[in-house]
Amino acid sequence: MTGGLSLEVTNLSTTFETPLGAVTAVDGVSFDVRPGEVLGLVGESGSGKSVTLRSLIGLIHPPGKVSGRVIWNGQDLLSLPSGRLARVRGGEIAMIFQEPMTALNPVLTVGLQIEENLRAHTALDRGQRRARAVELFDLVGIPDAKRRLENYPHQFSGGMRQRVMIAIALASNPRLLLADEPTTALDVTIQDQILKLILSLRDELGMGVVLVTHDLGVVAATCDRVAVMYAGRIVETGTVVDIFDGPRHAYTRGLLSSVPRGGAERAPLLAIEGTPPALSALPPGCAFGPRCSFATDACRDARPGLLTIAPDRQVACLHHDAVAANRGQVA
Amino acid sequence: MTIALPARSRRRRRFPLPLVVGGGMLAAQLLLALFPSAFAPYAPDSFDYNALMQPPSAAHLFGTDNFGRDVLSRVIHAYSVDMQIAVFATVLPFFFGTSVGAVIGYAGGMAETIFGRLVDAIITFPFLVLVIAIVAVLGPGLINMYIAVGVVDWVFYARLAVAEVKVQKRLDYAEAGRAMGYSPARIVFRHLMPNIITPLIVYWMTDMALAILLGSSLGYLGLGAQPPIAEWGVQIADAKNFMATAWWMSVFPGIAIVLAGLSFSLTGDGVAETMRTRR
Numbered sequence: 001m002t003g004g005l006s007l008e009v010t011n012l013s014t015t016f017e018t019p020l021g022a023v024t025a026v027d028g029v030s031f032d033v034r035p036g037e038v039l040g041l042v043g044e045s046g047s048g049k050s051v052t053l054r055s056l057i058g059l060i061h062p063p064g065k066v067s068g069r070v071i072w073n074g075q076d077l078l079s080l081p082s083g084r085l086a087r088v089r090g091g092e093i094a095m096i097f098q099e100p101m102t103a104l105n106p107v108l109t110v111g112l113q114i115e116e117n118l119r120a121h122t123a124l125d126r127g128q129r130r131a132r133a134v135e136l137f138d139l140v141g142i143p144d145a146k147r148r149l150e151n152y153p154h155q156f157s158g159g160m161r162q163r164v165m166i167a168i169a170l171a172s173n174p175r176l177l178l179a180d181e182p183t184t185a186l187d188v189t190i191q192d193q194i195l196k197l198i199l200s201l202r203d204e205l206g207m208g209v210v211l212v213t214h215d216l217g218v219v220a221a222t223c224d225r226v227a228v229m230y231a232g233r234i235v236e237t238g239t240v241v242d243i244f245d246g247p248r249h250a251y252t253r254g255l256l257s258s259v260p261r262g263g264a265e266r267a268p269l270l271a272i273e274g275t276p277p278a279l280s281a282l283p284p285g286c287a288f289g290p291r292c293s294f295a296t297d298a299c300r301d302a303r304p305g306l307l308t309i310a311p312d313r314q315v316a317c318l319h320h321d322a323v324a325a326n327r328g329q330v331a
Numbered sequence: 332m333t334i335a336l337p338a339r340s341r342r343r344r345r346f347p348l349p350l351v352v353g354g355g356m357l358a359a360q361l362l363l364a365l366f367p368s369a370f371a372p373y374a375p376d377s378f379d380y381n382a383l384m385q386p387p388s389a390a391h392l393f394g395t396d397n398f399g400r401d402v403l404s405r406v407i408h409a410y411s412v413d414m415q416i417a418v419f420a421t422v423l424p425f426f427f428g429t430s431v432g433a434v435i436g437y438a439g440g441m442a443e444t445i446f447g448r449l450v451d452a453i454i455t456f457p458f459l460v461l462v463i464a465i466v467a468v469l470g471p472g473l474i475n476m477y478i479a480v481g482v483v484d485w486v487f488y489a490r491l492a493v494a495e496v497k498v499q500k501r502l503d504y505a506e507a508g509r510a511m512g513y514s515p516a517r518i519v520f521r522h523l524m525p526n527i528i529t530p531l532i533v534y535w536m537t538d539m540a541l542a543i544l545l546g547s548s549l550g551y552l553g554l555g556a557q558p559p560i561a562e563w564g565v566q567i568a569d570a571k572n573f574m575a576t577a578w579w580m581s582v583f584p585g586i587a588i589v590l591a592g593l594s595f596s597l598t599g600d601g602v603a604e605t606m607r608t609r610r
Contacts, residue, residue, distance in 0.1 A: 057510065086512040095510040097503050097507055102503040103506075103507045106526065107525040107526055108522070108525065
């Protein structure tokens with residue numbers, strides 16, 4: 001693993017102006033991703049995971065506005081002129097999407113789509129691009145690469161398409177991979193293959209990975225660290241072991257206990273009561289307050305900030321000690 | 332033991348019927364347009380004062396007109412002019428309108444608003460009236476007709492391209508293109524264009540049929556091709572005074588217009604069908 005680059009995100013906020021008022025989809029999010037590390041970004045639908053990911057590389061369209069700082073390789077991506085940003089995107093930071101069915105251009109051959117990336121970010125000539133495309137297909141495990149490069153996306157299965165997507169993303173040796181629910185649309189056996197592929201590529205290429213998912217099983221199997229998001233904010237971060245062993249935010253606890261566990265003695269499956277709040281009408285104080293069994297009046301007075309309680313461990317809950325102590329209680 | 336396959340699976344048609352028929356008709360007409368002298372029995376403007384306004388006969392299959400010119404020969408020679416109108420009047424609007432529309436659709440915002448007002452202004456006028464007004468200013472003739480059509484017609488292609496690009500640019504693959512750091516020009520012309528071009532090609536085919544009708548209309552009004560050039564509209568205009576006595580003078584050019592229009596429309600339909608199934 002060569003000296004990689006790390007990504008430092010400070011106070012990232014993304015706001016959309018709507019006729020009903022401004023909606024803050026991402027609210028003061030800070031995290032960093034170290035080289036060769038897999039950071040999981042988890043949370044329910046609408047918690048701002050995908051918007052966070054897109055905000056990092058400027059994929060938010062008007063009326064959306066992004067503020068904060070995203071430091072990569074000594075420069076702030078949010079204030080980079082579009083030409084320089086285009087070189088970073090796809091070159092140094094690549095992204096793969098949730099839907100392999102729609103993220104590929106239906107009328108261009110997959111080989112051509114790989115070559116497009118190489119044309120944009122490398123100085124390879126035609127023959128070299130072709131050779132690299134074959135190499136990439138071998139790398140992501142698509143057999144019969146030479147022939148398959150001539151195929152169109154509809155000639156691939158879902159899992160194979162996600163491999164193609166990964167091959168395109170990896171074409172120019174990115175240092176950071178942003179994966180937006182890369183396995184959500186795939187069935188479980190394929191999920192496992194794709195995740196293993198991402199991990200082995202991380203090891204081989206030494207790149208950092210930000211993995212957005214709502215699947216805690218995926219997090220446990222792949223991530224080094226986790227950031228849990230709720231209503232646009234990070235509510236808890238820590239290593240995978242710490243978070244799964246002793247969640248300190250009631251929401252994290254709720255998420256964990258709502259996952260069925262195989263093997264162990266049967267226990268009731270616990271759902272989190274209620275639904276996430278609308279971003280345009282957040283409750284006062286802690287956004288999770290109305291759904292939380294630990295909530296007190298203090299929770300409704302002010303939004304709890306993210307507290308550092310141990311190295312690499314932060315939580316935004318006034319009662320995190322009570323949450324940690326009360327392991328059996330329903331969240 | 333052999334299993335009888337249903338008959339349908341054995342003869343799989345590779346091209347849709349409209350494309351085969353329309354394309355065949357178009358090819359035949361193109362042949363007439365390129366080599367009219369090889370097919371026409373007489374020169375288009377050779378007068379025969381001994382055979383004025385003769386009804387169809389063995390010597391003159393489509394009859395003769397009031398100057399004794401062979402109607403069949405004039406209809407055949409008119410293919411050169413009318414096919415030229417079909418292509419020349421529409422090819423620039425197609426390329427220019429499609430490109431400009433795609434760029435405007437991708438850019439959105441102010442550019443799209445201004446373009447929207449321009450479209451509103453232009454579609455307020457009936458197409459023919461606008462073209463006639465421009466030709467009247469520039470002066471009659473084929474070149475001026477191409478200019479007049481081009482000035483107005485590109486807007487319709489652009490409008491279609493704007494609408495198509497607005498849909499496509501929000502799809503994941505376009506977003507993926509941006510995430511890969513491709514330039515806007517590259518995304519529009521390399522990635523979106525192949526996805527939006529089908530309806531535009533179909534519209535182009537229809538538009539060529541319309542251009543022939545328009546060319547004939549302007550020829551009829553004396554604003555397009557000028558007599559004595561053999562052109563269907565001009566022929567029908569010449570024949571209008573003899574409609575009751577010499578029907579063949581106007582009916583045969585009329586049939587030629589219908590057939591040309593039909594073949595373009597069929598080809599357009601066929602192209603649409605093949606491009607749809609290729610997805």
